[in-house]
Amino acid sequence: MPANGKVVLITGVSRGLGRAIAEEFIRLGHTVLGSGRSADDIARLQKQFGPPHDFAVVDVANDGQVVAWAKRILKSHGAPDLLLNNAGLINRNARLWEIGAGEFSQVIDVNLKGVANVIRHFVPAMVKRKKGVIVNFSSGWGRSTAAEVAPYCATKWAIEGLTQALAQELPPGMAAVPLNPGIINTGMLRRCFGSLASGYPTPQEWVKIAVPFLLNLNSGDNGKPLTVPVRGAND
Ligand SMILES: NC(=O)c1ccc[n+]([C@@H]2O[C@H](COP(=O)([O-])OP(=O)(O)OC[C@H]3O[C@@H](n4cnc5c(N)ncnc54)[C@H](OP(=O)(O)O)[C@@H]3O)[C@@H](O)[C@H]2O)c1
Secondary structure, three states: OOOOOOEEEEEOOOOHHHHHHHHHHHHOOOEEEEEEOOHHHHHHHHHHOOOOOEEEEOOOOOHHHHHHHHHHHHHHHOOOOEEEEOOOOOOOOOOHHHOOHHHHHHHHHHHHHHHHHHHHHHHHHHHHHOOEEEEEEOOHHHOOOOOOOHHHHHHHHHHHHHHHHHHOOOOOOEEEEEEEOOOOOOHHHHHHHHHHHHHOOOHHHHHHHHHHHHHHOOHHHOOOOEEOOOOOOOO
16 A cells, blocks of 8 residues: 555445446555445455455445444444445436336435435544545536436435535534536446447546546545536536
8 A cells, every 4th residue: 555545435336437446546556445236246346356455245225234334344444534425326217207206216215315324334433533535426417407317316416415514514624525527438327328428438537537536635625516527527
């Protein structure tokens, strides 16, 4: 680990942005503590990157699973320096009145309640140290809207508010930031944009900008809605 090596906790590492972020932080010599629901992907990551890195099967929407994960990780690695609430879902493209109660709840449970669950069980240890940065993944659709993604927009607008309120609760020296990552060609984008997704950067291209940007965040950024400076981020 480099002298300034950080302990980085990331939700949603099985694919997409979370996976690319995890691999880039590891490549740079930092310690990654990741989670996701897909057991096969998590097992593959654990096999590829052994200790001090740690990958766990955790559904962030399940508070009990987050409690168990936090207990184990805080004991083995202590409080993270950087907490990245990346795990998320998007509803299938449909008008709000066409989306069933089950799908609507699932988007809220993961994108909003899942973030609160992770904060509830990891942030007290960070506050105790008066150190660390919390990044909650928002979206361009946390600051603007579009047809057929109303549940997703609702959660990302909520993330902006939740994160800015949290920022007012943290002790000096810490930061909480709602982050629009830009538009990146992941499975989520393909589900939503179809073939147009291929016009956007890959997660591997994106991390070359996003990871240095994340490493530079500090207490001066507390409460600021930020955007990773990639092509198309303000579309
Ligand atoms: N791609 C973009 O252009 C874009 C734009 C704006 C914002 N974002 C935001 O960036 C974040 C990452 O998006 P992405 O594009 O990388 O999406 P993705 O490719 O669909 O990956 C989502 C990740 O979240 C995990 N996840 C989903 N539900 C989970 C749960 N209940 N518990 C734990 N992990 C869960 C998934 O793993 P499992 O299925 O294994 O659990 C997966 O690893 C999201 O918050 C998204 O809203 C993305």
